[in-house]
Amino acid sequence: MLKIKIEKTAHPKPKPTGPLGFGSVFTDHMFLMDYTADKGWHDPRVVPYAPIVLDPAALVFHYAQECFEGMKAYRTAAGRVQLFRPDKNGERLRSTHERLCIPPIPVDDFVQAVKALVAVDKDWVPAEEGTSLYIRPFTIATEAQLGVKASSAYQFCIIASPSGSYYPTGIDPVRIYVEDEYVRAAPGGTGAVKCGGNYAASLLSGEKAHRLGYGQVLWLDGVERRYVEEVGSMNCFFKIGGVIRTAPTAGTVLPGITRMSCIELLEGWGYPVSVAPLPIEDVMRADEDGTLEEVFGTGTAAVISPVGELKYRDRAAVINGGRIGPVTQRLYDTLTGIQYGRLPAPQGWITEVE
């Protein structure tokens, strides 16, 4: 149990008015906790949102020893504020820390820290349909020295940003470019954890897709460039001939919390779910023979993101006439229903912030 010091700002910022965007307006406070070898993780505190001041030789600037999580706080119609499976974010952060040689933060401490910040900035959780408070926990290496080694000092931070509906004008299926030049991850690398380097590596491919007129990239595996892995920074599902298929996370695919929740819901509803390597040719062949029924991405930002078109080499597959499919819609309605408190939640999925 952390003893969190709370220092409230003397200069609260005005809340944003009008439509909210994503990730550029921040609340009045942030959570900080430091690590040093002699003290371990120490000095947990909620303080006014302020710049981070680091020596130019801080390891985070050179060797990207840094990682993050993404999660949201939702305001229910009754005015309660709730988190969606925050323990799962804490578990994933712990496994990311391990891969990056960063000392672990206990899951309970992580959840407590998130709740502490959201409680202080509760008024920043927006109430309009589809809006939420996006929460960004992240860890950075702060030791100032240039040898390539794990840092002896870290800072764990949480910032939060009131965010608009991902679909202000209704769910709009995205057009996806299947990337067969650049690679996001390979076995033995860092694809299964949420470290900064994975995202830096993805930018060029994202720009290429935009230039070609596509909204996102579908990544193939790094060895054979054959098996589907992720869409942009989301997990990806394919409904083919009644079976819902998604890539295993072993080693190269991020174990998404929305992904995990979708699999649990789908299995509960009686859909056959296959978590196994899926070659892109099988997807394109299913399009040819008319059995490619639905494709969607899953992630914290959009929750569920229907895919309307898949472009692979010289072939474009239009999925369900470019419209959202029934399973995709049901998952979206159910997950957002649970998150906003309109539907009952499975045991342990919802944590209320008092």
Add this chain to the structure above:
Amino acid sequence: MLKIKIEKTAHPKPKPTGPLGFGSVFTDHMFLMDYTADKGWHDPRVVPYAPIVLDPAALVFHYAQECFEGMKAYRTAAGRVQLFRPDKNGERLRSTHERLCIPPIPVDDFVQAVKALVAVDKDWVPAEEGTSLYIRPFTIATEAQLGVKASSAYQFCIIASPSGSYYPTGIDPVRIYVEDEYVRAAPGGTGAVKCGGNYAASLLSGEKAHRLGYGQVLWLDGVERRYVEEVGSMNCFFKIGGVIRTAPTAGTVLPGITRMSCIELLEGWGYPVSVAPLPIEDVMRADEDGTLEEVFGTGTAAVISPVGELKYRDRAAVINGGRIGPVTQRLYDTLTGIQYGRLPAPQGWITEVE
């Protein structure tokens, strides 16, 4: 041609006395230059060494859009200060920027910036045998917003650190662990550029090697885990039956400037050099049949790092009786001779700092 503003410190720090380490003591000044979409790269300046102040949402902390170079300034016996092939660092930074969607810095501007900082901090270039001023140019994404996209703002910085001899007690061959679990790079990824994420991904493997009693890791390719790629953060050469072999840099191996210089020197000396994929089994077989003559790493920090032992699975190859070999020694003597002005340099290899 940059118009570099110079602001000298009013409080010069004491120079370090006693033996110098690596990368933890910094000079009085640093070079900074900013990028914004409307102004491009602007405001180049040498200023007193000071912390970097960034919004917690700065993209460098989240998506590791960051990269660096490593180079040295050497003091000759006559007291001159000189750089080794700085244009090659500038070219490599440009290609790293391109891979990470960072706007390019012209190579001439890069070299001018390095020279400007070293000129101001010239007294920090140490004079003792084997010492140098290590120079660390790096670029970080500074825009404060959490969408996964290339930043619209950057800072390019150069800091410098007086550094001790890599081999204070004479060249000591390193023992190397051949890594066949974790992977540094895969084709289509970022292995051929100097971005932070590559180094974060390597830390766990380095810790494993240390735990097993080895100084560094030899990386195998990310697809077959069969072809030798790099040693730790150095390039790697193998002399087998009279032929000097090293991995091609295409896509997954960093194009080292020491590597390039070694290849040029070796070819000039008439050695057969083969730049082609080299399976680790061929290396181990050469050890068995007695034709594995020398192994060494090349990089800016150590210049040339002889390998005394290679451990691959259950076999340990001891190279040249664990002692530095004649070609390794000749390369070390020649390169350091050129760098410290004791030997004439090939055309364009040396840039003097006035």
